Amino acid sequence: MPELPEVETTKTSLAPLIGQTITQVQVRQSSLRWPVPDDLSTLVGQKLRKLERRAKYILAHFDQDALLLHLGMSGSFSICTGSEQLRKHDHVVLQFTDENNHISELRYHDPRRFGCMLWLENGTHILLSKLGPEPLDDAFDACYLTSKLNGKNTAIKVAIMDNAVVVGVGNIYATESLFNTAIHPARPAGSITQPEIEKLVLEIKRILKQAIDLGGSTLRDYSNAMGENGYFQQTLMAYGRTGEKCVNCDTPLENLKLGQRASVFCPQCQPLK
Numbered sequence: 001m002p003e004l005p006e007v008e009t010t011k012t013s014l015a016p017l018i019g020q021t022i023t024q025v026q027v028r029q030s031s032l033r034w035p036v037p038d039d040l041s042t043l044v045g046q047k048l049r050k051l052e053r054r055a056k057y058i059l060a061h062f063d064q065d066a067l068l069l070h071l072g073m074s075g076s077f078s079i080c081t082g083s084e085q086l087r088k089h090d091h092v093v094l095q096f097t098d099e100n101n102h103i104s105e106l107r108y109h110d111p112r113r114f115g116c117m118l119w120l121e122n123g124t125h126i127l128l129s130k131l132g133p134e135p136l137d138d139a140f141d142a143c144y145l146t147s148k149l150n151g152k153n154t155a156i157k158v159a160i161m162d163n164a165v166v167v168g169v170g171n172i173y174a175t176e177s178l179f180n181t182a183i184h185p186a187r188p189a190g191s192i193t194q195p196e197i198e199k200l201v202l203e204i205k206r207i208l209k210q211a212i213d214l215g216g217s218t219l220r221d222y223s224n225a226m227g228e229n230g231y232f233q234q235t236l237m238a239y240g241r242t243g244e245k246c247v248n249c250d251t252p253l254e255n256l257k258l259g260q261r262a263s264v265f266c267p268q269c270q271p272l273k
Contacts, residue, residue, distance in 0.1 A: 002071045004056060004135070004168030005211035010077060011053045014060075017079065017096050017106060021047045022062070024095035028086070033072060033116045036092060040117075043067075043094070055131050055167035059120060068125050072114030078107050092117060132166045135204050140166050142198040149189040149197065156192055157185035158259040160204070169204055171261045172239045173211065177203045178265070179238035184272040185263040186256060191273065210235070238264045 002010070022043045030036040046062040053059070058069040071077075082095065082105040092108040108117065118125065132148075133139040148165045149156070157178060160169050169177070178185050181199045183192065192200070214235070237247055242255040242264050251268040 002056065002075070003170030003172060004053075005173070005208060005214075007056045007058060007071065007168075008053055008212050010071070011051050011058050014051055014058070014077060014079070014106070017048050017104070018051065019047060019049075020096040020098045020104070021045065022094055023097045023103070024093075026093040026095075027091070028093065029089075029091035029113070032091065032110065032113050033070075034118060036117050037119055040092075048096070054128055055134075055163060056170075057128065059123075061123075066120035066123060068116070068118045068120050068127065069108075070116045072110060072112065072116065074112040075108065075110035075115035078109060080105050080107065089113075130164055132162075132164050135166050135168055135208055140201065140205075142194070142201050145201055146194060146197050149192055152189040154189050155186045155258050156183060156189045157261075157263055159189040160200075161259065161261075166204075168208070171263075172236070173204070173207050175239040175264055176237060177207050179270065180207070182269050184270040185258055185265050186272060238266070240264065 022045070025041045025043055027036050027040060030038075043062055043065060046064060048060060048062055050061040051058060052061070056070060060067040060069060082103055086093070086107070087109060089111045090107045090109050091113070094106040096104050096106060098104075108115070118127075133144065145160075145166070149159060152159060154162075157174050159165055160177070161171065161174050175185070177200060181196065181203050183196060183200065238253060241253050242262075244253055245251065246253055246266040246269060249266065249268045251266055253264050254267055255262055255264050257263065
């Protein structure tokens with residue numbers, strides 16, 4: 001599933017469409033996680049004015065309307081000239097025209113159809129209503145995280161992946177952050193000390209910034225709207241390396257399941273206290 005850096009990179013890759021006008025809407029498959037709105041064609045004649053990201057959602061603001069977009073498990077956007085052959089899982093096609101009458105198409109591709117394309121009402125949606133702070137915002141600091149972890153028996157990895165605590169810290173980046181701070185992923189959240197929390201907050205921010213700078217992680221078929229892959233996976237220390245030697249101590253990395261997600265760790269560097 002695309003995580004925060006991949007969504008941020010996707011949003012940035014869509015920026016060339018800002019200021020362009022939608023001239024045609026084609027819904028080839030409306031059955032995504034929730035049905036694509038029947039009245040999506042009301043976007044025809046509207047210019048794309050602004051793109052934002054909130055958690056793993058992209059918010060696309062037009063002249064009168066706004067869309068909430070999510071890539072789900074396997075979704076992706078691509079910008080093309082329109083002459084390219086449509087693929088089997090290209091479910092929604094938005095045709096844009098710039099001020100020089102050059103035409104381009106934004107195609108939403110989603111083999112598993114877990115993504116969504118929904119209207120925003122007054123700039124918001126119920127899906128956004130219970131989200132925690134953005135991890136790269138100042139509101140996410142050691143004081144805040146301490147207040148959320150205090151007294152909790154939940155595994156720390158599950159806690160920092162909870163969107164009500166902080167948004168966008170997905171499995172890859174949670175695994176890497178905990179490895180780099182020598183915290184076992186199964187440790188009770190309430191047992192994490194203040195110095196450890198301070199290090200963990202800084203590491204989450206550092207890891208996510210680095211991943212964004214490297215265009216996200218291409219582990220399967222992720223690419224941004226320009227067809228470019230991410231390169232953060234080349235820096236991975238723990239995620240996906242079960243059985244390989246720890247880069248710090250040569251101990252074989254182990255794996256356990258937390259919150260139905262694989263959690264790779266080093267038993268020597270990340271002891272379960």
